[in-house]
Amino acid sequence: MNTDDRMKALFREIFQVPEKDFCDDLTPDTVREWDSVSHLVLFTALEKEFRIQIRSEELIDLTSVRKIKDLLARKGIM
C-alpha cells in the first residue's frame, strides 16, 4: 500500500471518511468526526502507522490532509 492508501485507511477508520471523499482539503471544519479526541487518535495512529515521532508543535499544526502529507514528506515518507 502506498502512503495515500494508508492515509485513506486511517481516515476511514478514525473519521469514517469514505475513500471516494478523501482529498487534501479535508480539515476539522469539513470532517464532522474530526474532534479533539479524534485528533489525538489520529496523532497516535500516524506515529504507529508510519513509525515516526510527531512533536507537540507539529501535532497542533496537523489541521488538514495536505499538512499531514507535508509533515510526512518532511520526515522522509511519501
Add this chain to the structure above:
Amino acid sequence: MSNLSRRMRTCLALVRRRSYLDILEAIIASLKRIGIFIQISEFFTCDHDRLSPDIRISGFIVRDLHPDDIETIAAFSGKRSEVLRERVEKFKEECQLIYFQDKLAGYCWLAFETMRVPELEYEEKLGDNNVYLYDSLIRDDLRNRGLLGLYLIKTIRNGVAQHKRFLISIDISNYKSRQACTKIGFTKIGTLILIKLWSLVRLKSGYRSLKEKYR
C-alpha cells in the same frame, strides 16, 4: 428570491444532507425570532477508567487558577471578573488553566457542591464525589487539535483514581464536543429541555429524572 423560498431551499438542502441537528438548530433560531426560546442540553457522566490511553504531549501543562489569574481569565473569556470571582469565593468552584507551549490555551471550571446551569435555569446540589465540569474553553486557533480531549482524559484519569464521578452538560448543537466526550468514555444520563414562550410560560422536561441519576 423571497426570504421564505430561500429558507425552504436551505431546509431541503439540510434534509438531503441528513443534517438533522442543523435543521433543529435552524428551527430553534427561527422560533427565537418570534419569542419562543428553546434550550436543549444533554448530560453525561463518567466514573470509570476505561478511558483512551494516556497520551503524553510535551509543552502541555494544567495548573489551578490563582486569584491573580482572574483578570487574565476574564479578558480571555470575555466574562466579567466579578462573575468569576463569585464562582471561586461564593460557590467554592475551581478553575484549571490549560497551557500549551508556555501560552494560555484554555481553561475549564469544576464545581463540587452545586451544579448550576443558568441557561437551563437548573441548579441542584451535587452528591459526594461528584464533580461538574463546565464552561471549558480552548483558544480559537487551537480548537479540535486534541487539547481539550487531552485535558479531559488526564483530569478524569486522576479524578477516578480518587473515586470521583464527573458530570458534564453539552448543548445539543455542539456535535463535536458530544462526540469527543463519548469517545473519552462519558455516557449520557439525560436530556433537559427548557422552552420559554414569550417569557411568560416555562415548560421544562427531564429535570426531575436527571437528579436521580447523579445523586
